[in-house]
Amino acid sequence: xxxxxxxxxxxxxxxxxxxxxxxxxxxxxxxxxxxxxxxxxxxxxxxxxxxxxxxxxxxxxxxxxxxxxxxxxxxxxxxxxxxxxxxxxxxxxxxxxxxxxxxxxxxxxxxxxxxxxxxxxxxxxxxxxxxxxxxxxxxxxxxxxxxxxxxx
Numbered sequence: 062x063x064x065x066x067x068x069x070x071x072x073x074x075x076x077x078x079x080x081x082x083x084x085x086x087x088x089x090x091x092x093x094x095x096x097x098x099x100x101x102x103x104x105x106x107x108x109x110x111x112x113x114x115x116x117x118x119x120x121x122x123x124x125x126x127x128x129x130x131x132x133x134x135x136x137x138x139x140x141x142x143x144x145x146x147x148x149x150x151x152x153x154x155x156x157x158x159x160x161x162x163x164x165x166x167x168x169x170x171x172x173x174x175x176x177x178x179x180x181x182x183x184x185x186x187x188x189x190x191x192x193x194x195x196x197x198x199x200x201x202x203x204x205x206x207x208x209x210x211x212x213x
Contacts (some may be wrong), residue, residue, distance in 0.1 A: 064135070064144040067180050075136040076129070077105045082198065088141040095209045099156070100133035101201040102126040102206055111200040115163025118202040123165075127155065127172030130205035135180065138209065148210040149184040150177055155191045156204040164192045169170075173205055 068075065081087050081098060089096045092210050108128035112118045118126065137173035138147065155170040164193040187207075197204050 064180055065139075068135075071179065073132065074131055075139060076103070077131065078136050078140050079103050079106070087137050090142075090211070093148075093211050094151070095138070095211050097134050097137050097207045097209070099204045099206045100130045100137070101197070101199070101204050102129040103133065105127060108199055108201070110202045112202055113158050113160050113163075114165070114169060114202050115126045115160035119122045120163075120168055121167045122197045123157070123169035123202055124172035126201075127169050127205065128176050130203060131173035131176040134205060134207050136177075142209075142211055146212045147181070147184060148212060149179060150187040151208045151210055153177075153187055154206045155189060156194050156197060156206075157191070158194055158197050158200075158202060166193065169203065 078087070085098055087098045109129065110118055110122060114120065114123045138144065153173060155173060157166055157169060170189060174187070174189065177187060
């Protein structure tokens with residue numbers, strides 16, 4: 062089964078690819094490593110999940126926001142590299158903004174981790190880092206960067 066069929070089986074659709082918001086590229090390839098620039102919870106041009114986790118955004122909504130970020134990563138990969146050229150996901154860096162007393166970031170970041178493993182299988186296993194930040198652009202609750210090993 063190809064990855065687009067797997068997405069469809071899970072009731073998911075890749076969103077349209079968003080353009081960079083500055084002087085950078087959304088996918089940068091160096092050798093056989095592809096770096097995907099930060100992806101936010103944007104669905105077909107609509108900004109979603111804006112606000113702070115533990116305040117305007119619940120943990121469950123944060124999970125869904127991070128899953129949407131991961132779908133945006135896959136959309137970038139599909140358009141710029143092609144799923145057939147993926148050897149595996151290496152690492153994800155997850156960013157979040159939250160209320161001072163909120164501390165459920167691992168559960169939120171599982172939204173991305175679960176999606177990658179469910180869609181990519183063994184190729185989706187990865188290491189990760191989670192960063193709480195004071196603010197994200199456009200008041201997004203979360204953001205996600207990734208790196209993949211690709212065929213040369």
